[in-house]
Amino acid sequence: MPVGTLATVKTLSPAELRDIQAQIILGNTYHLYLRPGHELVRRAGGLHGFMSWDRPILTDSGGFQVMSLSGLRKITPDGVRFQSHIDGSYHFFTPEKVIEIENALGADIIMAFDECPPYPATRAYVENSLKTTLEWAKRCRDAHRETDRQALFGIVQGGVYDDLRVRSAEELMKMDFPGYSIGGLAVGEDKKDMFRITDLLNDILPKNKPRYLMGVGTPLDLLKNIRNGVDMFDCVMPTRNARKGSLFTWKGKLIVKAARYKEDFSPVDPDCDCYTCRNFSRAYLRHLFSVDELLGMRLATIHSLHFYLELVGACRKAIIEDRYEEFFNEHAENLDRLIDNDTG
C-alpha cells in the first residue's frame, strides 16, 4: 500500500497511481484530523471523494504518531493527550474519538487505536502498554459496531517479547476482528527480532483473515515477511526515498542523484516498464535532482512505487504457482545491494 498520509501519495495524482496498479492506499487519522479536519473530509464525501480516489483506502489510527511524536504527548489509560506538532494546541485522543474520526474519513479498512512502544523498551513498559492497547482495541470495536461497512483491524503489539506477542494476538482474536495488523516492528530492533515475531505470529493468527505488517519495509523485508505469512504492507520507503533520489530496482538500490550517473543515458532499470524507465534516462533524473526540479521526485516516485507493486505482484504469482521459495532465492540477494555503477 503506497502511503498517502495527508490524503495524497506525495507528488502523484490518482491517475498516476492507477497507472502503476495501486490497489489501495493509506491515509492517517492524526494528520488528517489536524488538517484539514475529519469533519471537513466527511463533508467532502470522505477521503475517497475528497482526494478523488475510488479504490480502497486504509487509515492508520494515529497510534504510530503516539510514539513518533512522543515529545508532544501524555498517555493515560483513557487515551492520549497530544500537542499538535503544527501549532502546539492540545488534543485528546480516545479509542472512541479515533473511531469517530476514522468513520468520518470513511476509509475501507481502519485501524484500532494502539500504543506503539518505542524500541528499546523494557518488558514492564511493553507489558503495560500492551494491556492498554488491548483495552483500546475492545473499545474501538465496541465504538465501531454500528458502522461496519468499514473493516476494523486490531493491532498486535508486544515489542520483541514473544510471549507478549502471543498473548496480544490471542486476546485480539477473541474480539474477532476481520483482519489483524502487526505493529511495533521496524522501529529500531534487530531484523532477526522482526522476522522471528512474524514467523511466530504466522502460526497463531487466523489463516483466513489478512495479516498486515505495519510500516514495513525494504524489498527484502517484504519477501521475508511474506514467507512468514504476511499479506499486507505499507511503507514510506519507496516514496520518501524516491523523493531524495534513491530508487529501488530488482537489481538493488540505485542512488540516481549520484554523480556517477551524470552521463548515464540508460534507464533506471532497462527491464522496468514503468513510465519513468520507458521514457527517461538516469542522466536526466540525476539532472532533475541536481537542479532540484519537482519532476525528478515525481518520476522517481513513479518508478519506485511501480517496482514495489510489481514486486508484490510477482510474489502473489509465485505463491499461486506454489514456487515461492524458488522465487525468493532467485531475487533475495540482489534486492538488498547498492548498485554503484551499472550502466545497464
Place this chain on the structure above:
RNA sequence: GGAGAGGUUCCCGAGCGGCCAAAGGGAACAGACUGUAAAUCUGUCGUCAAAGACUUCGGAGGUUCGAAUCCUCCCCUCUCCA
C-alpha cells in the same frame, strides 16, 4: 584628475599578531531514511608516504620568536566626485 573601499581556501563571506588549514553560508561529493513533524538529516570538503608534515589568504620584499592579520613598493577591482 580628486576622494574612498577592497582583493581570503570552487563561490559568497568572517577573521585583522600566536588558540588559523582559516568561522558561517552556498556549491560539490558520499550516505542514511521502514504504520511520513522528512523536497529532511548526517558526514566529507588544500595536499600528502596523513595522531605528523607540507603548501595556502593579489604579487614581491620587510618587521617579528611568530604574519591572512603590521610596514614598503607593485598589480588589479569597485564606488563617489570631477
